[in-house]
Amino acid sequence: MKKSLFILLCVLLPLGLAFAADDLVNGKFATTKSITVEVYDRSNDGGSKPEDNFYTDFIKAGMLRDHNVAVTFKRVPRWTEVQQINNLLAANDAPDVCVTYDMPTVNTYAKMGGVLDMASYLDKYKKSLPNLFALLGDRNVYWEKDPTTGTVYAIDALLFHNNRTSVLVREDWLKKLGLKEPSTLVEFEAMLKAFKANASLLLGKDADKMIPFSIGVDVGWRADILTTSFVPDKITDKDMWINGFDDRRLLWPNYKQGIRVLNKWYNDGLIWKDFPLYPRGDKTEDNLMKAGYVGAMIHNWDYPYRDGEQGIAAQIKKLQGPDAAYIAVEGFKNDAGVYRKYLSPPVDRKVFFPATNKEPVASLLYLDWLSTLANRKFLQIGEPGVTHELQADGSVKTIAAKGEKIMNSGFDIDYTIVINGLDLGKQDLNAKSLAMGYAGVDKRYIEKSYATQRNQSRITANFNVGIIGAEEGMGPALQEKRDNLLVQSIVAKSADFDKVFDSGMKDYLSSGGQAIIDERKAKYSQFFK
Amino acid sequence: MNSALSKALRGNRHGIRNYLRRYWTLYLLLLLPMAYFFVFKYIPMAYCQIAFKKFSLVKSVWEMPWAANNGMEYFIKAFANRDFIYALKNTVMLNLLDLIAGFPAPIVLALVLNELRFKALKRLTQTVAYMPHFLSWVIIGGLALQLLADNTGLVNNALAGAGIKRVPFLSESAHWVATYVSLGIWQSIGWNTILYLAAITGINPELYEAAAIDGAGRLRRIWHVTLPGIRSTIVVLFILALGNILQSNFDRPYVLTNALVIGVSNVIATFVYTAGIRGLQFSMTTAVGLFQSVICVGFLFAADRLAKRFGERGVV
Numbered sequence: 001m002k003k004s005l006f007i008l009l010c011v012l013l014p015l016g017l018a019f020a021a022d023d024l025v026n027g028k029f030a031t032t033k034s035i036t037v038e039v040y041d042r043s044n045d046g047g048s049k050p051e052d053n054f055y056t057d058f059i060k061a062g063m064l065r066d067h068n069v070a071v072t073f074k075r076v077p078r079w080t081e082v083q084q085i086n087n088l089l090a091a092n093d094a095p096d097v098c099v100t101y102d103m104p105t106v107n108t109y110a111k112m113g114g115v116l117d118m119a120s121y122l123d124k125y126k127k128s129l130p131n132l133f134a135l136l137g138d139r140n141v142y143w144e145k146d147p148t149t150g151t152v153y154a155i156d157a158l159l160f161h162n163n164r165t166s167v168l169v170r171e172d173w174l175k176k177l178g179l180k181e182p183s184t185l186v187e188f189e190a191m192l193k194a195f196k197a198n199a200s201l202l203l204g205k206d207a208d209k210m211i212p213f214s215i216g217v218d219v220g221w222r223a224d225i226l227t228t229s230f231v232p233d234k235i236t237d238k239d240m241w242i243n244g245f246d247d248r249r250l251l252w253p254n255y256k257q258g259i260r261v262l263n264k265w266y267n268d269g270l271i272w273k274d275f276p277l278y279p280r281g282d283k284t285e286d287n288l289m290k291a292g293y294v295g296a297m298i299h300n301w302d303y304p305y306r307d308g309e310q311g312i313a314a315q316i317k318k319l320q321g322p323d324a325a326y327i328a329v330e331g332f333k334n335d336a337g338v339y340r341k342y343l344s345p346p347v348d349r350k351v352f353f354p355a356t357n358k359e360p361v362a363s364l365l366y367l368d369w370l371s372t373l374a375n376r377k378f379l380q381i382g383e384p385g386v387t388h389e390l391q392a393d394g395s396v397k398t399i400a401a402k403g404e405k406i407m408n409s410g411f412d413i414d415y416t417i418v419i420n421g422l423d424l425g426k427q428d429l430n431a432k433s434l435a436m437g438y439a440g441v442d443k444r445y446i447e448k449s450y451a452t453q454r455n456q457s458r459i460t461a462n463f464n465v466g467i468i469g470a471e472e473g474m475g476p477a478l479q480e481k482r483d484n485l486l487v488q489s490i491v492a493k494s495a496d497f498d499k500v501f502d503s504g505m506k507d508y509l510s511s512g513g514q515a516i517i518d519e520r521k522a523k524y525s526q527f528f529k
Numbered sequence: 530m531n532s533a534l535s536k537a538l539r540g541n542r543h544g545i546r547n548y549l550r551r552y553w554t555l556y557l558l559l560l561l562p563m564a565y566f567f568v569f570k571y572i573p574m575a576y577c578q579i580a581f582k583k584f585s586l587v588k589s590v591w592e593m594p595w596a597a598n599n600g601m602e603y604f605i606k607a608f609a610n611r612d613f614i615y616a617l618k619n620t621v622m623l624n625l626l627d628l629i630a631g632f633p634a635p636i637v638l639a640l641v642l643n644e645l646r647f648k649a650l651k652r653l654t655q656t657v658a659y660m661p662h663f664l665s666w667v668i669i670g671g672l673a674l675q676l677l678a679d680n681t682g683l684v685n686n687a688l689a690g691a692g693i694k695r696v697p698f699l700s701e702s703a704h705w706v707a708t709y710v711s712l713g714i715w716q717s718i719g720w721n722t723i724l725y726l727a728a729i730t731g732i733n734p735e736l737y738e739a740a741a742i743d744g745a746g747r748l749r750r751i752w753h754v755t756l757p758g759i760r761s762t763i764v765v766l767f768i769l770a771l772g773n774i775l776q777s778n779f780d781r782p783y784v785l786t787n788a789l790v791i792g793v794s795n796v797i798a799t800f801v802y803t804a805g806i807r808g809l810q811f812s813m814t815t816a817v818g819l820f821q822s823v824i825c826v827g828f829l830f831a832a833d834r835l836a837k838r839f840g841e842r843g844v845v
Binding site (some may be wrong): 109112116278279284308473475476491507510511 | 584585587588610611612674678679680681699700731786788789791803804807809812
């Protein structure tokens with residue numbers, strides 16, 4: 001403790017002196033400062049250099065003009081970002097502004113003295129950072145603030161659309177069978193049975209390939225709306241949070257009953273038989289959807305509508321006729337008769353400064369610059385006629401650009417590290433633009449899925465109690481246990497369901513799950529009574 | 530050279546000087562590989578300490594504080610972890626099966642190949658058999674899924690078409706183990722025959738001729754000439770294989786596993802990956818790795834001793 005304080009002092013003191021001597025004048029430094037900024041490298045086909053292109057030039061010119069700060073980008077491979085940032089931090093070679101989705105990594109390094117505490121800078125320079133505070137609010141800026149020590153090791157970017165999942169069914173199959181959209185669990189199950197019974201009518205010679213309901217090994221995510229419909233509507237924020245370590249809500253009350261339904265469906269032959277064999281990210285299931293064999297699923301709200309010509313919506317039309325499409329429905333009411341969905345709080349990536357950052361103020365000004373509406377808007381939509389078409393009402397339709405102005409990530413999310421999701425400054429324009437963002441898909445489907453997945457939603461509570469020791473390093477192991485236990489429960493014989501689920505749950509709890517719940521409970525009563 | 534050295538050592542100081550003057554270039558050549566082993570294999574061993582220390586990325590390994598319980602904290606933690614115990618059991622089980630089924634397989638294949646009359650056929654068979662060695666396990670895992678999946682796999686579809694019950698190759702524990710071992714043999718059998726075939730070439734052909742004159746048939750010749758001729762190769766390879774009894778390669782179980790067979794497919798390497806590396810528990814990971822190595826070295830020495838007792842040269 002003493003030692004880390006000493007190190008902290010050693011780092012902060014000279015920095016403090018430096019900034020006392022060389023202060024800002026109207027948000028601009030007298031001498032040019034330089035910072036390095038992390039940018040994800042997605043290695044897209046035909047993409048541009050992520051650290052040097054049209055958009056980085058825009059940022060560099062802007063930062064130099066507005067704040068006299070020279071920006072250099074440093075690329076980090078997107079899909080191994082955690083490992084990469086680990087290596088860079090370990091080698092004292094991390095960029096001044098780092099970004100990651102993984103807060104445990106930041107905390108681990110913070111504990112070892114590898115991450116800068118932003119708290120004092122945020123307090124001192126709040127007035128110089130109006131755009132950052134306006135966009136993120138104190139809520140996101142101080143999301144990670146430790147309630148005991150007051151340290152802020154990372155700022156949470158804004159998740160502008162905190163979207164989750166929808167229940168999606170084949171609209172054309174409903175029509176063919178003369179069924180109306182299901183609105184209860186009973187109707188939904190009847191619909192699945194009807195799909196199976198009429199396989200020859202719906203799929204012809206491929207009848208044996210019929211999959212009434214599809215799911216993947218990430219059962220928690222892919223059954224979310226069904227399982228949470230069994231959670232009592234009266235669940236308190238406190239209970240939600242204490243049992244909220246698992247982001248798939250495994251520990252919430254009555255979760256098991258939702259899985260029991262899936263177990264029944266599986267044994268009734270309504271679920272894709274081979275789903276346990278295919279790992280996350282495998283494309284087999286997508287191909288089954290594209291081929292038109294899948295009747296219903298729960299998935300990311302826009303999943304079938306993505307990827308234009310290569311996407312599910314386009315392919316299914318090609319193979320199964322122009323009417324073939326997935327439409328979002330409300331399938332499952334909870335005990336209060338409400339179609340409750342639980343959405344995540346609006347937090348996204350974590351932006352942090354490693355201890356090697358010599359320019360924390362310039363780095364914060366960088367975040368402020370990105371938060372300015374005009375700047376982030378340009379980064380998100382680019383130039384009219386190149387990356388978007390401006391509509392009469394002010395909404396925009398994105399165009400896939402080629403060449404030097406291509407965006408390597410949708411809405412340049414990799415540069416706009418303070419926000420995830422298109423924001424044109426006005427809510428109605430955002431919704432309209434979003435619906436137009438899916439090339440070749442009737443916007444009726446987009447609008448319905450978007451509206452459905454947030455209908456009667458509730459945002460899960462967050463209580464900031466600082467670092468929870470029992471959670472450290474437990475994420476991956478427990479996540480794997482959760483996936484295994486859920487998959488095994490679904491494919492178990494009906495008579496064995498309780499045994500399989502309960503023993504899996506016992507293992508989960510005794511392998512660290514219970515310790516996490518206990519610590520959360522204790523911390524909650526310590527800080528919130 | 531051995532005799533030159535012993536002669537030099539037996540002689541006076543003059544002899545050694547003469548010996549070195551003559552052979553110093555050879556010793557110079559040896560420096561490079563020695564330096565390689567020193568820099569890349571021995572210096573990193575300092576980091577074995579991590580197993581006994583509280584890991585910190587910003588401190589040097591010498592400055593890290595000792596872990597609790599006299600530095601044994603992470604060993605205690607690992608052995609208290611049920612998943613580690615399962616992983617240990619599974620590793621031993623899968624490796625023993627690999628040894629029992631996979632070790633004799635290339636010997637048999639080598640003997641068979643050696644008996645083939647047509648040189649062209651022999652060469653073709655050999656090439657075809659060792660091709661899979663060059664496929665990574667990720668590819669084999671993909672092939673296995675396409676071929677062996679319960680309801681969509683080619684093999685099972687063929688079985689169902691022929692009116693035979695589908696076989697849960699990948700989704701039921703016992704079947705999965707069989708699939709795992711078979712795929713291992715398929716991948717490595719051809720490659721592992723190379724050493725045996727080379728050893729067989731070294732057998733004096735006169736022995737065969739003499740045996741033939743004495744009236745020994747094919748099987749007799751294999752039994753009394755070929756096998757004894759490659760015995761020392763077999764023993765050396767067996768010792769090395771026993772040294773690997775606790776080593777588990779990562780990609781093979783990792784790509785073949787799924788949620789339904791995790792009870793038998795979770796091995797030390799995959800445990801280290803999920804619990805240790807992904808969970809950032811480097812000290813525990815190192816502890817497990819160190820434990821694994823110590824046991825392996827133990828097995829290696831034991832097997833070597835055993836071999837020497839049976840009159841073989843051994844490897845140590």
